[in-house]
Amino acid sequence: MKIILNIDKVFQELLLQEDIDQDKRITVEDKGPKKFHLASNGQEIVVEGTYFLSNLLQELILAGEQGNDYIDTEMIFEKPAERISRMIRDYFWDGLTRTMDEKGLENILTDSKSKAEKAIVYVPFTDHFAFEYYKKLASKFNLKVVQLPEKITPEYVRSINDEGGILSLALVEHNGEISGLPFVVPGGRFNEMYGWDSYFENIGLLLDGKLDLAKSMVDNFAYQIEHYGKILNANRSYYLTRTQPPFFSSMIREVFESMPDKDINWLQSKLEIAIKEYETVWMEKGKRLTDNGLNRYFAEGIGLPPETEQGHYDDLLKPYAQAANLSVADYEKEYYQRKIINKELDAYFVHDRSVRESGHDTSYRLEAICASLNVVELNAMLYKYETDFEELTTKYFKGSFMYNGFTYTPEYWKEKAEKRKHLMNRFLWNEDLKCFDDYNFETQKSINFLSATSFFPLWAGIATEEQAEKMVRYALPKLICLGGIAGCAPEALAHIGAEQMQRQWDYPNGWPPHQIIIWKGLCHYGYDDLAQELIYRWLWMITKNACEYNGTVPEKYDVVSASHKVFAEYGNQGTDFEYITREGFGWMNASFQYGLNHLTPNLRGELNKMTSPEDLF
Known part of the structure; x- marks a missing residue:
């Protein structure tokens, strides 16, 4: 039932009566009467209890934004689980969606992690189209556009640590208009496209009928592999030497199998890129592949990760600072600037960065040993890659998939998976x-x-x-x-x-x-x-x-x-x-x-x- 109200007046009265702690929310911690009377057209509706009162507050806000002079009481008294699900489907995904184009840049560039005077967009050496596009937008957004070097080294990444710039993602041109492929960010202070967050977000997007958005998430990951050499921890400059938990084959498979009309060309192009990631990121010996045939996380980098909050490493640095007769803050600053070289700390931060690459930052399971571990979840994910490749090759490519001059068969991938399973059982x-x-x-x-x-x-x-x-x-x-x-x-x-x-x-x-x-x-x-x-x-x-x-x-x-x-x-x-x-x-x-x-x-x-x-x- 729709009831006509003076939206602003009711909103103010509700807050005055129920938002006792004045945090602009109605919660269980507010000690108001928890009972509010809505009067309209000779009718009176009583709204009681924290949940229904907070629903009323939310519906008044939405009505005001939409220019309505009414609210629907069904929304106030909506069943809790149904309301959460509806809000996610109809509002939350939109609130988390971003684009790296003229329409969407402002939402990303105002991020608190951008520390430089000018916001910075870094563009891969191999994407000249994006470089020219962002240069044209530079004056509008007070933007510094930087083309990354052809070879990205830990030394280079350290040299730009303090700038915290955003990394470009995929652009497309249609009818002369350039736009960025949309992506979903985690939320809160995480205003970039994050690695394994994106896989789980895609599960929700597909359930909520947002296939195009889920597909563009996969396409943005493909862009990262093609142009940055890996799926990044997130598209932020200090993550250039870090990847993330590998769910790419699952993303590809779930999006493709949700397509009403199966686009085999899309699947083929994405499988080629996934195989490239598998071979170059995960199966290069001496880095993320260890001598026993299993995998580890191994994020390269030098010194302290720049994204951590002040004081995060105080306990770790304290004994070194005391030995150097420096305050912890001064020692951290000089170590960060590489005026102090400490090989013990350097070794610790290899593990620390690898923890962050794992997505489990932080856990005592991984602290100070992450790069020395064959972790269960990583090897399970790579087993899933191998079995996904086997099954997709069998089902959609007649038992043969050619990439980069090599023919991949289901038997090839089955042997890889069986070997990994054997090693996982052994170790x-x-x-x-x-x-x-x-x-x-x-x-x-x-x-x-x-x-x-x-x-x-x-x-x-x-x-x-x-x-x-x-x-x-x-x-x-x-x-x-x-x-x-x-x-x-x-x-x-x-x-x-x-x-x-x-x-x-x-x-x-x-x-x-x-x-x-x-x-x-x-x-x-x-x-x-x-x-x-x-x-x-x-x-x-x-x-x-x-x-x-x-x-x-x-x-x-x-x-x-x-x-x-x-x-x-x-x-x-x-x-x-x-x-x-x-x-x-x-x-x-x-x-x-x-x-x-x-x-x-x-x-x-x-x-x-x-x-x-x-x-x-």
């Missing part, structure tokens, strides 16, 4: 943990750290039925919390002192990619009921927090307390807004859409009633 299966575990190839030992990433082999189809049974029976319960799967088991942190800072990818925090991967993995092995339970726990937590905190959909959660109030470095993105969230957070949005799409009708009903998992499982 990464940990019978004590009853799970897969990261392997330190320097010490030749497992690290005995039970992590959510230990379950990626279920998603990739590597585990035997017997291994899967052991993992589900003995290992997985150690990660299950009120709100879903924690980043690691609490026992994995037994050696960490109480005074040490929590790492955001560890217990008690939970993250969307881990949830989705584990849900999918469980379903692959027939553990559908357990997958339903875990989906419910995660969606209940998201829904509960959105209901209590004005629609908040953040980056991560504390799954033990089932709260978005996370106490770890970097805080929690997606929580800073006024009146109404415009974006949520990219992969959290996707996890909600994916989970809701797979939840049984019965559990979906319980979710809308906000039934606690403790009452169901």
Whole structure:
């Protein structure tokens, strides 16, 4: 039912009565009456409770922006899970979409990470079209346009660390008009196209019918491989020597299989680029391929990563500063500027950058040893590349795919995958943990750290039925919390002192990619009921927090307390807004859409009633 209102007057009255802490939101922490009367045309509607009042606030904002003099009461009293899903589909994806063109540059160039006087766009040496395009826009946007050198070295990247410029992405020309292929950013302060975030965002985009946007995400990744040599951690200048967790074959496959009319030419071009990435980024020995035949993360670079917040490395630098009779700040500055050379720190920062390349920045699982590890999740992802290549070649290319003068057959890829599976079972299966575990190839030992990433082999189809049974029976319960799967088991942190800072990818925090991967993995092995339970726990937590905190959909959660109030470095993105969230957070949005799409009708009903998992499982 639509009711006519003086939108601005009702908005002000509602805030005055209910926004007691004046944070421009109505949350469970406001101690107002939690009861508001709407009067219109002789009718009175009573809105009670935090959730419905915050819905009213949001609908008043939207009505004002759209120039309406009415609101629809159905939207105020909308079922919680249905409202979150609708907001994601109809608003959040649009709020997170960017383009690197004249229409979209302002949204990107005003980013707080741009430290130089002028905003900077870096263009690959091989993209002259983009270089000329951005030069024409330079005066309009007070823009400095820099063409990257043909060979990008760690030394060059260090020389531009302080400038924080954005890296160009794909441009297309149609009917004489140039535009940038759109892409989705994670949200909050992450205003670039990030690596593995994009894969999980694509899962949500495809579910919400945004095929063209999902396809352009793949095309932008193809551009990065062609012009920067890798899929970047993000398209920011200081990420030029870092890649990201490899999900490209999954992205290609899922987008292609969603096309009503299968574009074989598109698939062929993207497979060629994916094979190029596989061979040049991951299978070059001595870098990301280790002597035992398995892979590691290995991000090149020199000195401190420039994107970290001030004080992040104080504890690490303190003993070196004391030995040099300098303050920590002065020591950090001189080391950053390479006036002080410290080989021990240089070695540490190889690991530190590699942690960031892994996407798990930061975790005690990887700290100070990342580049020495064959990590489970990376090798599972590359196994998925190999099996994807095998299956796509069989199904769409008649058993033969030629690229760069070499004929790739399904047998070729099957042999690669079988070899990797054998090596993973040899080096990464940990019978004590009853799970897969990261392997330190320097010490030749497992690290005995039970992590959510230990379950990626279920998603990739590597585990035997017997291994899967052991993992589900003995290992997985150690990660299950009120709100879903924690980043690691609490026992994995037994050696960490109480005074040490929590790492955001560890217990008690939970993250969307881990949830989705584990849900999918469980379903692959027939553990559908357990997958339903875990989906419910995660969606209940998201829904509960959105209901209590004005629609908040953040980056991560504390799954033990089932709260978005996370106490770890970097805080929690997606929580800073006024009146109404415009974006949520990219992969959290996707996890909600994916989970809701797979939840049984019965559990979906319980979710809308906000039934606690403790009452169901």
